[in-house]
Structure formats: C-alpha cells, structure tokens
Amino acid sequence: MNVGFYKLSKKIMIDKDFFYAVVGASNNKEKYGYKVFKDVLDAGYKVIPINPTEKEILGKKVYPTLSQVKKKIDVVIFVTPPVVTEKVLSEVKELKIKNVWMQPWAQSDTAIEFCKKNKIECIHDACIMIQRKWKKS
Numbered sequence: 001m002n003v004g005f006y007k008l009s010k011k012i013m014i015d016k017d018f019f020y021a022v023v024g025a026s027n028n029k030e031k032y033g034y035k036v037f038k039d040v041l042d043a044g045y046k047v048i049p050i051n052p053t054e055k056e057i058l059g060k061k062v063y064p065t066l067s068q069v070k071k072k073i074d075v076v077i078f079v080t081p082p083v084v085t086e087k088v089l090s091e092v093k094e095l096k097i098k099n100v101w102m103q104p105w106a107q108s109d110t111a112i113e114f115c116k117k118n119k120i121e122c123i124h125d126a127c128i129m130i131q132r133k134w135k136k137s
Contacts, residue, residue: 013075013099013123014132016045021066023088024079024106025049025057032103033079039129040077066091075099077128082108093118101128 020040026033034057040047041058048071049057052064063069066076066088076092078085078100085106092100093114099121102111107124115122123131 013101013121014128015074018046018074019071020045020047020075020077021050021063021069021073022047022077022079023050023066024084025051025054025062026079027054027057031079032105036077036079036103036129039132043132066095066097073097075101077101077103078106078111079103080106082106082111085111086114089114089118089120092120101126103127 022037024033025037049062051062054062102124
C-alpha cells in the first residue's frame with residue numbers, strides 16, 4: 001500500500017465527528033473487543049458495540065448487526081476472527097459504509113481484496129488504539 005495513502009486514510013478515519021461501530025465488542029475485559037471498544041469510548045468518540053451475543057457493554061446498548069443501527073455509521077472497526085470480518089463486510093457494502101479498520105488479527109487477504117474491489121477504504125496492519133494516541137501527539 002502507498003504510504004501516503006495509508007497516512008491519509010488513518011487521518012480520515014480517526015475523527016471525533018465520526019460515528020463508529022466496533023464489530024466484536026465484548027464484555028470480557030481480557031479480549032481486545034473490550035479493550036478497543038473501551039479505548040475509543042473513553043477517548044470521547046461516538047461509538048456503539050456490535051455483537052450478537054451481548055446486550056450491553058460499558059453502559060451502551062449492543063446491536064446484534066450493523067443493519068440494526070439506525071444512525072449512519074462512518075467507520076466500522078473489526079475486532080473479530082477473519083472469517084467473521086469477511087462475512088460482515090458484505091453487510092458493510094450493502095449499507096454503503098465507506099470506511100473500515102481491521103485490527104491486525106481481524107484482517108485477511110480476502111477481506112482486504114473485498115474492500116479494494118468494492119471501493120471501501122480499508123486500514124489494516126495497524127491498531128486503532130495506538131494510531132489514535134499517535135494522532136493526538
């Protein structure tokens with residue numbers, strides 16, 4: 001990936017005016033789904049959790065799917081196994097969401113290629129928690 005494009009994409013995807021959805025958010029404090037959701041929430045970003053098996057995380061209502069969210073989602077953050085990421089990307093396309101951030105363990109070549117083919121901006125090989133803090137400085 002072109003480094004300039006990569007930096008531009010990170011800048012565009014880390015914005016307090018955006019509405020984020022964390023797919024794979026969890027109540028398990030040991031899981032990155034919890035850590036990523038908590039980090040983005042604690043930093044003051046507008047964010048909702050997506051998980052079909054949870055009801056509430058850190059006081060926020062959990063939605064089972066992206067389709068059930070009534071607000072326009074600007075960025076989907078994936079904290080899921082690659083097979084789940086690949087499956088949910090079809091929903092991202094259907095909802096016309098244009099930005100996704102795949103945490104390093106959530107990505108796959110198939111998922112990245114799907115994003116390229118469908119003109120979905122995609123960040124991968126980077127942790128949003130680290131990049132968000134880096135952007136502040």
